Amino acid sequence: MSTFLGMPATAPRGVGHLRGDEPFPAAAHTALANDQLRRNLRHATTTIRGKSGRVIAELPDWQELRSAGSAIKADVMSRLPELLEELEARVTERGGVVHWAADANQANAIVTELVRRTGSERVIKVKSMATQEIALNEALEAAGIQPVETDLAELIVQLGNDQPSHILVPAIHRNRSEIREIFLTAMPGVDPGLTDDPPVLAAAARKYLRETFLSTKVAISGANFGIAETGTLAVVESEGNGRMCLTLPDTLITVMGIEKVVPAWRDLEVFLQLLPRASTGERMNPYTTMWTGVTPGDGPQDFHLVLLDNGRSAVLADPAGRSALHCIRCSACLNVCPVYERTGGHAYGSVYPGPIGAVLSPQLTGIEDNASLPFASSLCGACFDACPVRIDIPSILVHLRNRAPHPKSERAAMRAAAYTMDRPKLYARAQRAAKLARIAGRRGRGLPLGWNRARDLPEIPAQTFRDWWASR
Amino acid sequence: MSSKDVILGRVRAALRDAPAPGPVPRDYRREFPAADLDVLVDRLVDYKASVRRIGSEQVAAVAREIAGGTVVVPEGLPVAWRPEGVLVDDGLTPDRIAAADAVLTAAAVAVAETGTIVLDASPDQGRRIITLLPDVHIVVLRPGQVVASVPEAVARLDPSRPLTWISGPSATSDIELNRVEGVHGPRHLHVLLLDS
Ligand code: SF4
Numbered sequence: 158m159s160t161f162l163g164m165p166a167t168a169p170r171g172v173g174h175l176r177g178d179e180p181f182p183a184a185a186h187t188a189l190a191n192d193q194l195r196r197n198l199r200h201a202t203t204t205i206r207g208k209s210g211r212v213i214a215e216l217p218d219w220q221e222l223r224s225a226g227s228a229i230k231a232d233v234m235s236r237l238p239e240l241l242e243e244l245e246a247r248v249t250e251r252g253g254v255v256h257w258a259a260d261a262n263q264a265n266a267i268v269t270e271l272v273r274r275t276g277s278e279r280v281i282k283v284k285s286m287a288t289q290e291i292a293l294n295e296a297l298e299a300a301g302i303q304p305v306e307t308d309l310a311e312l313i314v315q316l317g318n319d320q321p322s323h324i325l326v327p328a329i330h331r332n333r334s335e336i337r338e339i340f341l342t343a344m345p346g347v348d349p350g351l352t353d354d355p356p357v358l359a360a361a362a363r364k365y366l367r368e369t370f371l372s373t374k375v376a377i378s379g380a381n382f383g384i385a386e387t388g389t390l391a392v393v394e395s396e397g398n399g400r401m402c403l404t405l406p407d408t409l410i411t412v413m414g415i416e417k418v419v420p421a422w423r424d425l426e427v428f429l430q431l432l433p434r435a436s437t438g439e440r441m442n443p444y445t446t447m448w449t450g451v452t453p454g455d456g457p458q459d460f461h462l463v464l465l466d467n468g469r470s471a472v473l474a475d476p477a478g479r480s481a482l483h484c485i486r487c488s489a490c491l492n493v494c495p496v497y498e499r500t501g502g503h504a505y506g507s508v509y510p511g512p513i514g515a516v517l518s519p520q521l522t523g524i525e526d527n528a529s530l531p532f533a534s535s536l537c538g539a540c541f542d543a544c545p546v547r548i549d550i551p552s553i554l555v556h557l558r559n560r561a562p563h564p565k566s567e568r569a570a571m572r573a574a575a576y577t578m579d580r581p582k583l584y585a586r587a588q589r590a591a592k593l594a595r596i597a598g599r600r601g602r603g604l605p606l607g608w609n610r611a612r613d614l615p616e617i618p619a620q621t622f623r624d625w626w627a628s629r
Numbered sequence: 630m631s632s633k634d635v636i637l638g639r640v641r642a643a644l645r646d647a648p649a650p651g652p653v654p655r656d657y658r659r660e661f662p663a664a665d666l667d668v669l670v671d672r673l674v675d676y677k678a679s680v681r682r683i684g685s686e687q688v689a690a691v692a693r694e695i696a697g698g699t700v701v702v703p704e705g706l707p708v709a710w711r712p713e714g715v716l717v718d719d720g721l722t723p724d725r726i727a728a729a730d731a732v733l734t735a736a737a738v739a740v741a742e743t744g745t746i747v748l749d750a751s752p753d754q755g756r757r758i759i760t761l762l763p764d765v766h767i768v769v770l771r772p773g774q775v776v777a778s779v780p781e782a783v784a785r786l787d788p789s790r791p792l793t794w795i796s797g798p799s800a801t802s803d804i805e806l807n808r809v810e811g812v813h814g815p816r817h818l819h820v821l822l823l824d825s
Contacts, residue, residue, distance in 0.1 A: 163638030201806050221657035228653040235650050238637045251789075257633040309812050310803035326803060333805055355804040359812045366813065371723055387788040397761070397799035397814025404757045405723065415636065422788045426780035427657070429794075433743075437802075440672060441743035441779075444814065445794035446757075452791050455756045470639035476647065 166260070167523040168468035173261040173292045174320070175468075175522050177506015180529040184504040185496075194330050194501050201329045202492040208438025209489065215440070216430065225427045227547040230483035233418060234473060240385040240418045241464060247388025251450020253460040258412075260467045265296035267463055268377065268410055272302050275408050275459075277375045283392060283399045284308035285379025286324065286486055287412045287465055289508040293377070304377070305369050307398035309362050316343035322502035323510065324488040325436060330501055333358065366398065376402035376457070380413040381485070382428060383462070386421045389449045390462070393432060393442050403446045409457035414465050416482040428485060435545035436487035468521035477556040481516045483546045490540035490550060496533055505530065512540035516553040524560050531557035661777040664741040666822065669775055672744025676797025677810060678818040685709070685823050688733075692767050695819050698730030700767075701759050705752020706735065710769060718759050726758060731765035732815075737792075738782045739775045744797065746770065746820065747782060749790040757791055766795075766815040772825045 168175055177184055188194060213219050233240060245255040258264035272280055280297065282288065282304050294304040294315070306315040310328040314321050317339040321327030328336070333353040340347050340358065344365055351361055378399070382391040390411055392399050403409060419428070433442045451460050473479045491497045491511030502510030507518035507527070515534055519527035531554050540550040630638075670680045683691055686709070692700060693712035701716045716729060726732075735753035739746045746768055748754045760766050776782050786792060799814035810816055 163635060163642055165639045165643045197805070204806055218657040221654070224654050225657055228650065231650040232653060235644065235647055237640050237644070241637070241640075257631070257636050259632045259635050259639075263632060307813070308803075309801045313803065326806065328803055329806070336804055355807040356809050358804055359801060359809040363812050367727075371727070384788065389788045395799070396801045396812045398812070400757070400761050400793065401813055404761055415640070423780075423783060426783040429783070430657075430779050439796070441740070441745045441794070441796040443676075443796050443798070443800050445792075447788065447792040447794075449789050449791075452750070455750055455758075455791055464636070466636045466639065470636065470643050473640060474643035479643075 165470040165474040166466075166468070167471045167526075168290075168521045169260050169262060170522075170526070172265070172296075173290055173467070174508045175290060175518050176526050177504075179506070181500075181504055181506065181533045182529060184506060185500040185533070188500045188504045191501075193332065195499060197329055197332065198323075198498050198501055201323070201326055202498050205325070205438050205488075205492045209435060209492070210438075212434045212438055212440050216434070219434075222427055222430050223545055223547050226431050226485075226545060227483065229419060229424050229427060230546055231480070233420060234416070234479055234482060237415065237418070237473070240420055241415055243385040244383050244388060244418050244462075245464075247385070248390075248450055248460075248462050249388075251388055253388070253450040253462055256461060256463045258463050258465045258467070261291035261465075264291050264412060264463055264465050264467065265293055268293060268412065269296055269300045269302065271408070271410055271461055272297065272375055273300070275375050277302070277373065277408075279303040279305060279369075279373050280375045280377050280410075281369060281373045281402050281406065282306050282311070283376065283378035283394070283402045284311045284327070285377070285412065286508055287379045287414050288377060289321065291412070291465070291467060293412070305366075305373070307366050307370070307402060308394075309359060309396060309398075312362060312366070313339060316340065320503060321508065323491060324486055324502075325491075330503070366401075370398075370401045370405055374406050375408045375410070376406040377410045377412065378402055380411050380417055380462075381432070382425065383413050383418045384420075384422055384425070385418050387449060389422065389447050391425070391445060391447045393429075393445045395437065395443045397444055400444055400446050403448065404456050406457055408459040408461070410461045410463065412463045412465055414467075415469050431545035432485055432487055435489040435543070471523070472517070472520040475520065478516065478520050478553050480548050481513065481520060481550075481553055483548050484513050484517065485546055487545055489543040489545060490548075493539040493543045495535055495537065495539070500533075505533065512550045512554075513548070516550055516557060519557055519561075524557060525562060528561045531561055658778065659780055661781060664775040664777040666741070666772060666775060668777075669739060669741035669744060670822070672741065673797070673818075673820055676744050676818075677800075678744070678797050678820055680820045680822060682822045682824065688769055688821055688823075689713075691821060692731070692733045695767055696731035696733070696765060699728070701726055701729045701732045701763060703734055703753060703755025703759060705755070706733065707753065718755050721759075723758065723762060727762040729763045731767055732759050732763045733767045733769070734760055736768050736770050736774060738785050739770055740779055740782045741775055741777050743779060745779075745782070746795045747786060748793045748795070749786060750792075751790070757793055760793065761814060764811070764815055765817045765819065766798075767819045767821060768795075769821045769823065771823050
């Protein structure tokens, strides 16, 4: 097929963190052997699930909010070009500069050049999936610029020469004694008498980062929302490092995926109710910062917004998969996923782990490069129920399985399924199997091998999932 | 061809056959009863903020007692609220702000249901930096500024101003999911809720 400029394009190879070194089943196998990792993950996902469930139950209109969030996102995707141009116009009017980056290479080059122009050799960073996706830190380092992650977990990951394993709690695979070791080895000026008490570790990070905040002139962030109508950007966080980065430096550079635009100011009334409750299980996250271009006398006086495609237009081109772009990165789907709970985030090989990663990464890279990911799921449906913007992840998984290069991935699927189904706890989720039956029945295709038999299941299966699996 | 043209061209190509989506259903709660101040207090305390309900004439004395030292205030803070010897922010350097013991500001809006206080950089709240560096933030809240819900707060706010939404002091749960207060921002949030 010939391509021309303007054809939807996937994220380029050789740059960024969307592709793992090995397929999911192999990576998962390694993770499964790590008891510590599994204990940490189970603790984290169970705790966050519990908190989230309690605060969601406080809202009588949770389902209505989800439907509104889903519809707003569908609307965004359908008129993305117009909304992006509106956002650009509003940001520009307010003294910001908007840049467009077709892929990771362009985005990295734009940001590197912007930092170079300031003369700064160091930047402070707010936790951001988009900059991880494009491997901005590596690009900056290659250009002689030191990026300092200021989110505590990201700092732990960065100092440990590691990759994040969870969207929300990126260092959840580390325990306190490992964190102490990492700080002692890699944190400049750390007290050698450091203990592994969490408040002591946090205080050490506070001290180190305070000095860095006050002496660094350039910050880089992502954005949770960019409002077309007003040109307002929003960053949602807990620690206050975001406020520091977004307020103290002279120059602020924000890298935002094009799908993060929302049409109107009032749409925040929906997302600010959905995101914290689904994500950290709080009624509201400790801090949210919103800014519109440049405000004279307050905050950075030089503001750049980099709008990133990097495969998003390719996701958009698939009607059955495009709703993966509705994701607001809350991580609720990770926390309910039995496969994620056992394998952890690294097994997915991408900065986007868990159920959303299993549908987003293969679409961003082209399915050939992540062919095993759509099989990294038991199709139990828990992710759909948890998703605050109602992304039907199981249906997209089934759709992508159909598109995956078959023979190899089917073997991968069966291996992935075998270990998952081998875990007794999963069978307690027999109720969930009903969803699998419905999905399979609705689509009637796209299920490899034995999965097709799901169509014979009644809506609520008379036999348990385990019995069905055994007799398949 | 600019990158902008490339991206917009790709997006248009991707959406060529996309059907127009339906209208956004807005049948979530949009009418709310008057804000319940007890709910606000409950939520703030749940977030480890301290709350005191006082008369407006007590602000200066209570703020001084809480701060126990230097207090930074924005230029537009009502004079009657200022403790003696305050440091008025007329463009203070970050070092001087960071060296202060506390900052005292007003607020724009508060949300009872979520325990959130929003600052919009009005003259009685000042530049964002002053509420960021001192370890203690004391916020004075007038009852008329409290709304029940997030939609009401969004409706009241002006997006062209820099906005800071605060729900409790800085917190992290990054080390084995243990909540630790104050990795970065103010470690203590005190809310002085005025009588009507
Ligand atoms: S897919 Fe849904 S549940 Fe998962 S991270 Fe995105 S918004 Fe949250």
